[in-house]
Amino acid sequence: MAKVVSVADVFIDTNILKFSAVKKHVFRPRKDKINWGGIEQEIVVHDMFTTNDLNKIKNETQKRDAVLLGMLAYAGISGQLRYHIHLEVDLETWGLPGMASASGRFFGCPIHEVADPIAPQSRIIAGGPKKPREYVLDFLSGIQHPRYIELTKMTGAYQGKGKPLNLNQARDAYHIWCAECSNMNYFLTMDYKLKKVVDTAKITTPVAIKTPDQLLREVVPKFGVIGAIKFMWQGYRFTVPRVGFEEGKGWT
Template sequence: MGKTKPVATVFIDTNILKFSAVKKHVYRAKKVTLNWSDTNFDTEIHEPHTVNDLHKIKNEVQKRDAVFLSMLAYAGISEWLNFYIHCEVVPETWGLPGMASPSGRFFGCTIHEVPDPVAPQSRIITGGNKEFKEHTLDIMCSIKHPRFIELVKMTGAYQGASKPLNLNQALDAYHIWCAESAKIDYFLTMDYKLQKVVGMSKVETPVKVVTPNQLLRLVIPKFGFVGAIKFMWNGYKFAKPRVGFDEGKGWT
């Protein structure tokens, strides 16, 4: 009898969407000599060019994890894993460069949404005399649920009773809370500092915070012997053209 799919559920941190936006379409400057009415002159034109953002990553551990994201996306496409986000993750990507990538959001893998742990009474994310991040911080600071207060201390967002929460770490706490409430197995991130802080905290969470490399090592044995072999072969064929391409001319 084959293994039952899915074998695990995974909540996606915002940085996973950022690092999976690998392919970029840009224009690159090129100096050329043109002839106009028997006169030659030098000018600059811009040609369409495709770039691979993986080439920009200098940290080898980070680059390895970024490469593995396409394998994990294939695990979702082949229904071995189910991936989730919360609606707050999407506004976090606003303003990040290159998110409209031809690679597709998380390489085209379906991503489901989890509900709020506690239904909010209201939300204001834009308007008035405040910036978007200020509204988001107001929302985080207004949550007085005991579990959220524990999690903001776990992630390091709490800076004292007289100070506002650290926004990025408060959002991490909120996303982990969402994952807990939805009974998600893993929280996938490439924020290595977050993983370290959570691991050192006295506050515990049933959601295991993992990197792409760690998640692959944990879930592949659950596919079964035959399933694991098929996944590794087909996953490689899926990933190679998506993350292994060279930079070149044109938009493909």
Template sequence: MGKTNPVANVFIDTNILKFSAVKKHVYRTKKTTVNWGGTEFEVEYHEPHTVNDLHKIKNEVQKRDAVFLSMLAHAGISEWLNFYIHREVDLETWGLPGMASPSGRFFGCTLREVPDPVPPQSRIILGGNKKFKEHILDFVCSIKHPRFIELTKMTGAYQGASKPLNLNQALDAYHIWCAESAEMDYFLTMDYKLQKVVRRSKVETSVKVVTPDQLVRLVIPKFGFLGAIKFMWNGYKFAKLRIGFDEGKGWT
């Protein structure tokens, strides 16, 4: 079967990178008894251990979407889909724990970068007597573009002309703005509250905000009959290897 062009361009939210970092290398505390000079002592030591963060997810909907991420990454590796981020997404991951995962960033799928929605301006991200998040808040509050202001109202970041933006919602607005400007087809997120807010807002956006499960259902028919079968089988094998592992000893 001949290869077709990618069927969609997808911008991924920061939480997608977080939930795709499923494999963790940690040290587990163990106790053992040693004999030293004829006297026995109980001592602690630490051994390498591999954990699967999927086991920590209690919400079944969230767990299902986390499982689908690896299949979507396979679709990107197989060039059925193109995935994009903005460097602001990378900056957000700096403050998230556990991002240095052996799973690889988005399971090793290539992530292209979209340009800034407006010509880049100088900004400070570190230094001085401000925290990292304070610099980010300064950046988003300094943006006066009409479209960005509209999107801050859509996401709930706007709190009035005399008040600063709500940081998390302002970053959501900025990411959606990046996706719009780059003419993305989909905005992939596991922030279910954001999706509901966007759906209910009177402000419309050209990019469709979807969860992993929704994206899989939307794009599979575009692969064609044989392409869909091939994707489901190979995607399952790809996912089973990367997220189906059991917790165990050693770092693999």
């Protein structure tokens, strides 16, 4: 069997991990009655239930891209794409609800970790007198590298001289910087505002910022005719049970 060769390296934004965590195992409360010592009493019991977070998404574009994450994950599992994150992405997921998903992290797709853009530094990430978000902002605000400062202006994190950075946009700038320093081909995100800001900014990046739909449209032709046909069929078979399952009782 011929070895599959990856056609691109892709850096994953934090929201990709969030939107791929679709299957949740939860307990749902309901009222029931029992007979205890000849007296009927009302109690609350909890049933095991499986939920699908895709059903919560109302925006059709966002829902489409969330579904396509299954196809992109299969591209990584089959070796046609290589995915990467930085430790800072992992740290950001700590503050997100619902990340403990039966879907697995990015549907079980292998994810590699890139090196720091600058030499590793000692830092506090939790504990002490500040909240973790404040420590993150301290870390990002302390970076004086010229390229990172440029990227803070590109993403909108820079609020003016002497003013604090906007945390969310500063994180975006750092992630893009990590992708640049690691020679990534693409930066995969479902942050449509970031995509729009980067596309219209005067400062540019060599890393192509893509949404799931855009990335699939660009990379699938690179698999070759036969490779693309196989990928679409096998990727579809991989994706459907992972994103199209019905909610219901029990943990499946």
